[in-house]
Amino acid sequence: MQDFTLDDLRRVMRASVGVDDSVELESDIADTEFTDLGYDSLALLEIVAKIDKEYGTAIPEDAVQDLTTPGKLAEYVRGRLPGAVAS
Amino acid sequence: MTAVVTGLGVMAPNGTDTEAYWAATLDCKSGIDRIERFDPSSYPVTLAGEVSGFDPADHVPSRLLVETSTMSHLALAAGQMAIEDAGVVPAELPEYEMGVVTANATGGVEFGQRELQNLWSGSPSDVGAYMSIAWFFAATTGQLSIRHKLRGQCGVVVSEQAGGLDAIGQGRRLLRGGHRMVMVGGTESAMSPAGLVAQLPGHLSRRDDPARAYLPFAADACGYVPGEGGAILIVEDARRAAERGAAHRYGEIAGYAATFDPAPGRGRPPTLRVAMERALADAGVAPADVDVVFADAYGVPHLDRAEAEAISAVFGPHRVPVTAPKSMTGRLYAGAGALDVVAALLSIRDGVVPPTANVTEPAPDYDIDLVVERPRPAPVSTALVLARGHGGFNSALVVRAAQD
Numbered sequence: 001m002q003d004f005t006l007d008d009l010r011r012v013m014r015a016s017v018g019v020d021d022s023v024e025l026e027s028d029i030a031d032t033e034f035t036d037l038g039y040d041s042l043a044l045l046e047i048v049a050k051i052d053k054e055y056g057t058a059i060p061e062d063a064v065q066d067l068t069t070p071g072k073l074a075e076y077v078r079g080r081l082p083g084a085v086a087s
Numbered sequence: 088m089t090a091v092v093t094g095l096g097v098m099a100p101n102g103t104d105t106e107a108y109w110a111a112t113l114d115c116k117s118g119i120d121r122i123e124r125f126d127p128s129s130y131p132v133t134l135a136g137e138v139s140g141f142d143p144a145d146h147v148p149s150r151l152l153v154e155t156s157t158m159s160h161l162a163l164a165a166g167q168m169a170i171e172d173a174g175v176v177p178a179e180l181p182e183y184e185m186g187v188v189t190a191n192a193t194g195g196v197e198f199g200q201r202e203l204q205n206l207w208s209g210s211p212s213d214v215g216a217y218m219s220i221a222w223f224f225a226a227t228t229g230q231l232s233i234r235h236k237l238r239g240q241c242g243v244v245v246s247e248q249a250g251g252l253d254a255i256g257q258g259r260r261l262l263r264g265g266h267r268m269v270m271v272g273g274t275e276s277a278m279s280p281a282g283l284v285a286q287l288p289g290h291l292s293r294r295d296d297p298a299r300a301y302l303p304f305a306a307d308a309c310g311y312v313p314g315e316g317g318a319i320l321i322v323e324d325a326r327r328a329a330e331r332g333a334a335h336r337y338g339e340i341a342g343y344a345a346t347f348d349p350a351p352g353r354g355r356p357p358t359l360r361v362a363m364e365r366a367l368a369d370a371g372v373a374p375a376d377v378d379v380v381f382a383d384a385y386g387v388p389h390l391d392r393a394e395a396e397a398i399s400a401v402f403g404p405h406r407v408p409v410t411a412p413k414s415m416t417g418r419l420y421a422g423a424g425a426l427d428v429v430a431a432l433l434s435i436r437d438g439v440v441p442p443t444a445n446v447t448e449p450a451p452d453y454d455i456d457l458v459v460e461r462p463r464p465a466p467v468s469t470a471l472v473l474a475r476g477h478g479g480f481n482s483a484l485v486v487r488a489a490q491d
Contacts, residue, residue, distance in 0.1 A: 018149030038150055046153075046216040053212065 004055065004077040006030055009047075009070050016050040017043045030071030041065075051077055090259040090340040091489055093333040094173025094321030095429050096165035098274060100136030100314050100416045104168060108426075109433050112441045113462045117415040119297045119312050124197075124278040132291045134300050136314025136417030137278055154217045155230055156195025157276035157315070161422075162227040163234060165319040166270060170235060173321040174334050175268060177235050184266050186239035187232045188257045189319075190250025190273035190421035192476070193286075195222035197279035231270055231319075239266050244421075247476030248383070249345065251317065251424025252484045256343035258322045267327040272425035274317035286313055289477060290387040298445050301418075303384035303411045304391045304457050306450040311386040314413075317422020318429045325489070337432040341469070342370025342485035349479075359383075359481040360397040363471065366483035367401075370469075374402045377485075378467040379440050379458075381427040383475040384411035385418075388450075394473070395453035404454035408463060414444040424474040424482065431470035431486050439464050 010025050019025050020038030029037060034044055044067070048059050057080040067073040078084060095105045100118025102108030111118070118136045127133040138161060143152055146164035155163070170177070177185060199222040205213040220226055225243040232241045240261050244253040251273040258271035277286065292310035294300040301312040322340060323333065344365030346358035367374065380402070383394055398409060412430050413423055434440055440463040449457040469487040476482075 016153070018151075018153050020150045021148050042154075042216050042219065043150075049212060049216065 002055070002081050002083065004074055004081060006070060006074050009074050012050050012054070013047055017046050031069050033068055034070070055081060057081065088263050089325035090262050090322050091325040091328050092320050092337040092340065092432055093323050093328050093335050094169040094175065095337060095432070096168030096172065096319040097426065097429055098138055098141065098161040098165045098316045099426060100138055100316055103138060103141055105172070105429065112412045112415060112430060113439065115415070115442055115444045115461065117297060117444050118314070119301065119415065119417055122278070125280055130280070130283060131293050132283060132287065133295050134292070134297055134312050135278060136312060138316045151230065151234070154221060155226065156198035156221045157278065158191065158195050158274050159221070159227045159230050161274040161276060161316055162189060162231060162319055165272070165274060165317065166231050166235065169270065169319045169321045172335065175321060177237060180267065182236050182238040184239055185237040185268045186261050186266050187228045187237050187241045187270045188244065188254045188261065189228045189231065189271070190244045190246070190254040190424070191224040191227060191275065192245065192247045192250060192420040193275055193277040193282060194224055195226060196277045196282040196285065198222050200279045200281040227274065235270065237270060246480040247478060248418060248420050248423050249474045249476035249480035249482040250421040251426070252343065252428070252472060252474045252482035253345055255320065255322065255340060255425065255428060255484060256345065256482070259340045259343060262322060262324045268321060268323045270319060271322055272317060272319040273421035274319070275420040275422040276315040277313065278315050283313070290385065292386065301386050301414055302446050303382065303386040303414055303443065304395060304449040304453055304455065305446045308386045308388050308391055312417035314417025314419045316416065316426070317419050318425040320425060320428065336489035338435050338486045339489055340484065341487045342366040342372060343483070344369055345480070345482040347479050348481065357393055357481070359394060359473065359475060360400055362481040362483040363397060363401050363473065366471065366485050370485035370487070372469055372485055372487070377402070377407055377469050377471050378465065379431070379434060379470045380407055380409045381431050381470060381472040382409050382411045383473045384413055385475065392453065395449070395455045399454040405456045407456065408440050408458050408465065409455045410440055410458040411443040412441045414446065424472065424484070427472045427474070428484060428486060431472050434467045434470060435486070435488050438466050440467065
């Protein structure tokens with residue numbers, strides 16, 4: 001079954017919006033706010049669009065504002081993957 | 088309040104830093120060549136002044152790179168140079184007393200084209216989120232402001248090729264209003280098929296020989312070559328610059344004026360001459376005090392004639408050296424005035440007037456002393472820079488050696 005891990009998210013972030021020079025993306029970022037990692041709301045929209053395209057998740061825009069950390073986003077994406085059991 | 092230029096940053100087709108640009112300019116080395124950014128063979132225009140050898144990733148952090156277009160990459164690179172040249176550390180100064188004013192004429196058109204192609208070949212979801220900001224005229228000003236934490240008054244001037252001078256004039260106005268430092272100038276990049284096609288209704292040269300395509304004031308002038316790049320400058324209140332011990336004082340922004348031409352068919356003359364006279368009056372400078380004129384130099388016969396006549400009317404026939412180093416870069420639109428001001432300031436510094444490339448002599452009925460083929464050593468303490476924007480914009484700016 002398809003999965004979406006924090007590493008998958010890291011890969012999408014690198015490929016789509018880049019990484020701030022002061023940020024170590026490989027560190028434990030699961031509970032760090034996106035804004036503290038240098039990603040504003042526009043960057044988050046871009047990241048989500050790329051996830052949607054690759055994974056077919058169709059994340060509604062309204063949901064994005066609550067997904068404030070990589071951990072929350074990855075978990076949300078996992079719940080929307082085709083074949084995922086609704087939680 | 089005296090506005091003094093304390094830092095320079097250049098990204099030009101014939102040099103990707105200030106000294107490289109200046110050395111190439113004095114050496115008559117042109118950056119005009121066949122377009123390499125895309126295949127121009129199916130277009131009527133095949134030449135441009137591209138900033139080759141510029142890798143944005145060398146100058147712009149990856150996070151910022153994806154949010155911005157080439158015009159902003161060039162400005163971010165030039166802005167960093169200007170800040171370092173000035174020795175300004177914005178973090179040590181009151182952030183609301185420093186602003187940014189850039190000029191822009193074409194927008195981030197290559198970015199916009201890419202995203203529109205994504206839309207038309209795919210779907211709305213294929214369009215990147217940064218389409219919402221990257222191509223705007225004001226994007227460069229905003230990114231410079233954010234990057235350097237210059238949080239005072241910021242703005243963008245859109246007056247086609249006159250804009251580079253208008254931005255510097257606006258910067259001086261902000262200094263008068265109490266700002267201590269303003270980052271000013273302009274950069275441009277329209278090096279994509281859509282960017283080029285949008286320029287075709289203008290006066291682009293259709294020649295394909297880089298040495299014969301853009302010949303301002305020549306008898307066989309046939310239009311201009313477009314270019315990309317420009318310059319970013321740091322202007323400061325001279326008193327504040329002295330207080331912080333600024334390393335450079337390239338010169339003063341001594342005078343500035345802008346005019347707008349009457350609508351065509353009204354029977355009234357264009358107003359470039361008025362702009363020149365008002366800039367000189369603003370500087371308190373007589374025509375005889377001016378050592379060189381950096382011309383707008385359209386490269387279009389009737390527009391060259393109008394400019395030559397205006398210069399001749401203000402200064403007298405053959406009374407002041409006139410030059411157009413943009414003959415080596417192409418017309419940079421909003422980048423042009425700022426780059427010409429850099430050239431004027433370096434003329435003051437080095438006592439030399441740069442040449443107009445590829446032109447051996449002006450058309451015989453233009454009464455101007457055009458500096459051609461090689462630089463002309465001459466003491467320069469005051470220079471007049473001219474710029475005209477399509478649609479009727481005229482701007483004139485006087486720089487002079489910094490006074491003690």
